[in-house]
Amino acid sequence: MAVSNGSTPSGHPCSSATNAGPFNDSMSFVDVAIIGAGPAGCMAADVLSRFSARGLTVRIFDKRSAQLENGQADGLNPRSLEIFESLGIIEQVQKEASPMSEINFWAPCPETGRLVRTGQIPDTTPGLSRFQQTILHQGRVETHLLDDAQKHSQGAIAPERSMLPDTLSIDESLVADHNSHSITLTVRHLSEGESTPDAYKFDDKGVRSGLFRSSLLSAAEEEGLYKKDGTAERVETVKARYLIGCDGAHSWTRRQLGVKMLGDQTNFVWGVLDLVPRTNFPDIRMACAIQSANFGSIMVIPQPRDLVRLYIQLPIRVEPGAYLDKSRITSETILATARKILHPYTLDYESIDWFTGYHVGQRLTESFAQYNRVFLAGDACHTHSPKAGQGMNTSMQDTWNLCWKLGLVATGLAKPELLETYSLERQPVAAALLSLDCKLARSWSSKRHQLQKGREEDRNAEKLGEIIAKGKAFTLGISINYADSIIVGKDGSRGAVTSKQYLASKLPVGERFYSAQVVNQASATADQLTTRIPFTGAFRLLVFPGDITKPAAKERLQKLADYLDSPESVVSKYTPGDLPRWAVIDPVTVHCAERTAVGLYDFPQPSIFHPHNYKRIYCDGPSHHRGDGKAYETYGISKEEGAIVVVRPDQYTGLIVGLEDTDMLDAYFAQFMLPAKDGGHPGAKVAEVLPPDWSKVVPLEITGSFAVEEVRVNGTS
Amino acid sequence: MAVSNGSTPSGHPCSSATNAGPFNDSMSFVDVAIIGAGPAGCMAADVLSRFSARGLTVRIFDKRSAQLENGQADGLNPRSLEIFESLGIIEQVQKEASPMSEINFWAPCPETGRLVRTGQIPDTTPGLSRFQQTILHQGRVETHLLDDAQKHSQGAIAPERSMLPDTLSIDESLVADHNSHSITLTVRHLSEGESTPDAYKFDDKGVRSGLFRSSLLSAAEEEGLYKKDGTAERVETVKARYLIGCDGAHSWTRRQLGVKMLGDQTNFVWGVLDLVPRTNFPDIRMACAIQSANFGSIMVIPQPRDLVRLYIQLPIRVEPGAYLDKSRITSETILATARKILHPYTLDYESIDWFTGYHVGQRLTESFAQYNRVFLAGDACHTHSPKAGQGMNTSMQDTWNLCWKLGLVATGLAKPELLETYSLERQPVAAALLSLDCKLARSWSSKRHQLQKGREEDRNAEKLGEIIAKGKAFTLGISINYADSIIVGKDGSRGAVTSKQYLASKLPVGERFYSAQVVNQASATADQLTTRIPFTGAFRLLVFPGDITKPAAKERLQKLADYLDSPESVVSKYTPGDLPRWAVIDPVTVHCAERTAVGLYDFPQPSIFHPHNYKRIYCDGPSHHRGDGKAYETYGISKEEGAIVVVRPDQYTGLIVGLEDTDMLDAYFAQFMLPAKDGGHPGAKVAEVLPPDWSKVVPLEITGSFAVEEVRVNGTS
Incomplete structure (x- = not known):
């Protein structure tokens, strides 16, 4: 390439x-x-x-x-x-x-x-x-x-x-x-x-x-x-x-x-x-x-x-x-x-x-x-x-x-x-x-x-x-705060987009994104969020949808997913077709519902739960061995409003917007990205993984014993 | 050898x-x-x-x-x-x-x-x-x-x-x-x-x-x-x-x-x-x-x-x-x-x-x-x-x-x-x-x-x-409790020595010694105790002397040190002269005085503070970044009585005795160790490092400026 x-x-x-x-x-x-x-x-x-x-x-x-x-x-x-x-x-x-x-x-x-x-x-x-x-x-x-x-x-x-x-x-x-x-x-x-x-x-x-x-x-x-x-x-x-x-x-x-x-x-x-x-x-x-x-x-x-x-x-x-x-x-x-x-x-x-x-x-x-x-x-x-x-x-x-x-x-x-x-x-x-x-x-x-x-x-x-x-x-290298620019949507002085800083009040735009502990939805392991978004050259869309057991939060997340899956989204537009769909702009979700109250299949596919990728959905909550990371609180994100935090490849916060602000995502990335020459990804074409349709599964009589075959010493069965 | x-x-x-x-x-x-x-x-x-x-x-x-x-x-x-x-x-x-x-x-x-x-x-x-x-x-x-x-x-x-x-x-x-x-x-x-x-x-x-x-x-x-x-x-x-x-x-x-x-x-x-x-x-x-x-x-x-x-x-x-x-x-x-x-x-x-x-x-x-x-x-x-x-x-x-x-x-x-x-x-x-x-x-x-x-x-x-x-x-491999033997001084059923289990009530003799966080006296870094006693083939004498700012505790520690430094101690007897003095039985000290209230030179040399070895004295107390390990509490050791915990090379607790019980140390090691063929170490022959004798340092007038030499562009000074 x-x-x-x-x-x-x-x-x-x-x-x-x-x-x-x-x-x-x-x-x-x-x-x-x-x-x-x-x-x-x-x-x-x-x-x-x-x-x-x-x-x-x-x-x-x-x-x-x-x-x-x-x-x-x-x-x-x-x-x-x-x-x-x-x-x-x-x-x-x-x-x-x-x-x-x-x-x-x-x-x-x-x-x-x-x-x-x-x-x-x-x-x-x-x-x-x-x-x-x-x-x-x-x-x-x-x-x-x-x-x-x-x-x-x-x-x-x-x-x-x-x-x-x-x-x-x-x-x-x-x-x-x-x-x-x-x-x-x-x-x-x-x-x-x-x-x-x-x-x-x-x-x-x-x-x-x-x-x-x-x-x-x-x-x-x-x-x-x-x-x-x-x-x-x-x-x-x-x-x-x-x-x-x-x-x-x-x-x-x-x-x-x-x-x-x-x-x-x-x-x-x-x-x-x-x-x-x-x-x-x-x-x-x-x-x-x-x-x-x-x-x-x-x-x-x-x-x-x-x-x-x-x-x-x-x-x-x-x-x-x-x-x-x-x-x-x-x-x-x-x-x-x-x-x-x-x-x-x-x-x-x-x-x-x-x-x-x-x-x-x-x-x-x-x-x-x-x-x-x-x-x-x-x-x-x-x-x-x-x-x-x-x-x-x-x-x-x-x-x-x-x-x-x-x-x-x-x-x-x-x-x-x-x-x-x-x-x-x-x-x-x-x-x-x-x-x-x-x-x-x-x-x-x-x-x-x-x-x-x-x-x-x-x-x-x-x-x-x-x-x-x-x-x-x-x-210590921690306080560095980069100026407003086409990649730091701070105050619009050099770029066109101004972050909604209040949506993640403890994550100053332009400063390095710091870690909080979260729990992997699929494996229940406690993870540092930064450990899970290592450098690959990709931007991360950190999606904080709130408590998705609440219908409003779930609907808001679904709308974001619809956008991300569309051929017009920043993901589709800027990722060449010959690269994996999430290689350039990679959504990672941290919800705050109780972990066991939701499952992987409650998250929209493919943009939020990338099928068969078990490292993209995390829960803000208690872990078995490392306490509760309290990520929303740490970042100053409201569990009701949620937020999207755009983290640059070098781990600096570039933009903070609401889940509905897809126009701001468009405007931010348009400042410095080039549409993929091959037209990018044509919307979501990733096969979804659906849970079984239980209505089609007939009830099963539980038998008293297994049907097993016996192998005897003489080798016959 | x-x-x-x-x-x-x-x-x-x-x-x-x-x-x-x-x-x-x-x-x-x-x-x-x-x-x-x-x-x-x-x-x-x-x-x-x-x-x-x-x-x-x-x-x-x-x-x-x-x-x-x-x-x-x-x-x-x-x-x-x-x-x-x-x-x-x-x-x-x-x-x-x-x-x-x-x-x-x-x-x-x-x-x-x-x-x-x-x-x-x-x-x-x-x-x-x-x-x-x-x-x-x-x-x-x-x-x-x-x-x-x-x-x-x-x-x-x-x-x-x-x-x-x-x-x-x-x-x-x-x-x-x-x-x-x-x-x-x-x-x-x-x-x-x-x-x-x-x-x-x-x-x-x-x-x-x-x-x-x-x-x-x-x-x-x-x-x-x-x-x-x-x-x-x-x-x-x-x-x-x-x-x-x-x-x-x-x-x-x-x-x-x-x-x-x-x-x-x-x-x-x-x-x-x-x-x-x-x-x-x-x-x-x-x-x-x-x-x-x-x-x-x-x-x-x-x-x-x-x-x-x-x-x-x-x-x-x-x-x-x-x-x-x-x-x-x-x-x-x-x-x-x-x-x-x-x-x-x-x-x-x-x-x-x-x-x-x-x-x-x-x-x-x-x-x-x-x-x-x-x-x-x-x-x-x-x-x-x-x-x-x-x-x-x-x-x-x-x-x-x-x-x-x-x-x-x-x-x-x-x-x-x-x-x-x-x-x-x-x-x-x-x-x-x-x-x-x-x-x-x-x-x-x-x-x-x-x-x-x-x-x-x-x-x-x-x-x-x-x-x-x-x-x-x-x-999980944690509950294994080895029976009484010549190397597990539990109840005297197979060996001759019975531990004073009550001196470290939460460290069952015969079970694996577990870690607690301690603070290095010399560098103020928080360390896991087990990280600092890695496998070398040596037994560890973990000495818990209590608060050595108290005269009784300090005196008790000094007596132990006198024993360890003597040619009759287990350290001197069982360590061949051609090996370093602490290669076979290695004392490591964890005190519970306030870290800044004591200094390295308050510890007896060479058995407790091995001269120039800054990894053998630890403090049970708060650290800058990792809280307080509360080692004495974790191990069930009284800050007044203290204890010596003998940890086997494989990290199992072999013996628990008081600081004064040097006869029990003698009896324990005599069960399975062989006196060094070359006669061992002849008591402490390690040079001590003494702090300056301030009484011999004359007061100094602080001058207004340094005496410095100027080097000019032409290269002359």
Whole structure:
């Protein structure tokens, strides 16, 4: 189903290579090229893999020869975990991760200058999400995403490593035609020597260093790491319809586009150490903010496998634009500073896994996209300090936002305008993150908020603690509220449809849809609703019909079903005939009648009870083992009025309307969907499953015994 | 550390093969040989793999060339799931499995003879376990166990397939010496043709048949499947210290030992169908007991991947000792019977995955073990119908019981007498299962309990329902209570020690230890206690010291610590010096002081707070996200008196004593443990971690700013 011009090769996108061998050009076609296999790139690959069965082709390039094993990002906020649940990879992530429970604040006692514990807050604000912030190394997260992408694409999507982008050109005359491969990218297949930077090395104590990819490097220095020494295997030309640049703070893609980063680093330098500590500091397995009297600050983040990460403020300031001599930062110098800050607590170690250093810097790109064809995501469009634990989260959530849109547009189901909502939605998130990070960085790095002797109200732990606590709503990823647009029917300012927000008063339109427990009508099992609407690229029509044992509610549901079954409904119109009827817009029903008072056959077929599909009707009520989810109450939905909640593929609430508001459904989807080229589904043609007609069953005399055949030892019967 | 005679080869047990090639004998040595890679054999391999790092060698043979992909057992009771949690494989099992929530009963209406729903009960009795009964195909369970065994043994333990046992001899003169390889087993390496039975085939409609391994086959017929056609690669001689026969109902091992099965099959024949149904029967995704008026009964078990298993009573009775002509049982004939029973509900299908047939039979072996050297487990010692869903559970729980004992004895840590408790504990479980299964089989297969017109009190669904409901305590695997013995200090009838049961009144000695939520003192995370005491082969001393902010409680704990740290304690005596101090008997503490009122350094080191081990001290109290586990209350432990609960490696409560009852700890472990040959640990020699001595830290003047170095653009500082 992927729309493509005639010259797209079938099979693996590489298969059209016309010449193999060093430096002989080859050319291939692909729908989406991803540059960079970090968290943003891997998330992009995984989301797009769900469109692979519809013919979408995807390649993902990374200049490094192998995945990172140490260092870099490790914080996963509840929203990222919700996304992993939607992708079906939450179990493996949670099994490996180290959950965070509490942040402890340490600051000098005003009288003695000694470190004392001054406060503690839960790391994740209770009640916001079913998931709590947790810690897992970025390399493991990337692995889970890539494994999943490979699984969903039958092996077609796999990272191509040691591949360095070389040139990029965009044929502006073609960009308006989304079927065209208007992007030409050349990629060098690096030799072993070229793709393994010398700087990927150890310090003088043999500790693995992350400096070679830190913000302490200039773009030129980073570029210099992958020196073209003339041994590259070959240079390949890739013609792509879309390109996603997920290639980090010094993004090559961004520089080719001539897009600038605005803002600059502030001047404090921090060191990072991953170590298995031997210490008598009692909160070493807690997240901690430690601010010493005179020697700077430490942030403690416990990691899996007994590791602890320490972020340590170093006594070095770098003028904007200047770069530090990297050799001055070693595991030794960082550790020495950490010991001064923690004194008199001891800090030894069993092993040090990794270290690095960075400038604090907040920078935002001028724009997130060009021509709706090339997109920037992750560090390529926003850089900031690791203090808020947002790097991996924001990067993944960028492409989580972008790629379902790209999948729908690239397979011809949605209008290219849908892609404009990427910048609209993600740019403000990046801006908010940078603003919070500025505040945090200032509070951590300066003494302005330090506790001054005798000034009780100035206790720095409270100051920093306040910023951290207030920032939680944002850093947990839960409070993000996307603006009104063609896919967020909030107030009609940009789109044409205004939700009836009062019908689901606790589900703000534009915010992420959160889970409530419901009970499966067919199996009586307690289920989280979000577990049952995993990411497939489909919109969900969550139908809350109320108590359908009441005739009015039942009639209202029947009318909705009649609409959905008609050839004019959004389901029929926008779903190509060669896809299953519910593959694009998928109705899921949560009623609130007593479960045993109704049966599956009380629900209209095929739109509400899809025949033989036992995972589409749920009951809001008590379960045998997990209590009562009270979904209607949780969502603020009246059991009398009911509601339809349109949940976007990325699990954000797009629209809330009443059961009778089918015209609003029409108007909402018409803003960004394209009618199926084959005319869609011709109304309901699905065979119904009818219960037996008992009037035709004759009463049965119950006999005293069964008619059975006896088999004897001699084998005769 | 495995005790073995001098000729045991190092490295892979196969490595000593003196001759390769067809029919040239080779000889190798192994500590434990397992025959059969079904659920019992795979559990044995996984449990024993935890002793692999101590040098224990294990081989597991299976005559089949590949793992089962269809059919056979699929029910997992809560106790099995608790065991999987203990082994660390619960996540992958739960992700694939299909949870059961409710059993629905269907029976004829007395007036019309029509099938009506007559009742429903929760499938797992609420409150018994954190886990509920679930369904996963035996092949997947075996895979998870084998993968885990391979992981824990660094690849050394892996199933050897196409290996048919040929001869078994036991040198009785050697059996008393547990270091000797008194068992001689020869095993044929089968050729492809020999290990893939012809009967592993399809019926006339192309449906995969399980008849070739069903109870409809005689031992001779089953033996005949693996015909020795002279093409076997070679015959290998394996000298083993221990042998576990997990080779099914027709157990070759059992027959070599000359051990008889007592009991016989009753005479009804049942068919089994795994299919993706197309039906209008509304409870097809529920567990159901359906008893028709005149055509027999069906049990419905929903499986993962939209499959449903139907157990269908066939109108055939077989005289004891007779065997049915297997060709008469096909997917077609079974389906035809099912349709009669369900009428007027329809039963079509999208696909049929597998079918088989079986006799109902309850048989129990005369003995479970010989010489404490050869053991039978699973179907090899007890066969019964699949109706109670116990086949896979009981089999796995047999070797779960046996193999930690075998691991301890084989590595020289425990006395051989420990192995006698295997029969003592598992024989009564098998007997109880057979008795329940008899009742169930009679109720399912006869019309005695059928609903008779006008006899309201005889409603069969209630009768069958009653048996099922009453049997739940047993079938869920939770109520098993092992008798008094050297490892169960219940009433002193077989062992010398009698628990102070009143100190933990809700933790019956001899029953499985159940979980309560506690809060980690070091990280403030909410944890299930059982998650934190996974299976490692170690006994756990769960120390409940009460509120240690109270001087009396603190003093009592200190006294216990002094004992544990002494060279005379059970920890010091029974733990070889070359193992970590807590590898054999592992103290875990759950206090009930307010978490923030105490710190890690308030707990005595090293026995209570093992230095740098942050997973051994927990608090009974509120958590940030998961409420208050109320562990003391849950276990019936007084916050004033406290208790020590000794939990066996297999998670059964072995002993309950007071904190001061160290003499009882001594007496209990002396019954079955062997003092370490190297003298054990010489008392506490672990360095303590002391908090800073603040009296030596001088007060610090807090300065107005940091001393920092400036790096300028020109690179100088």
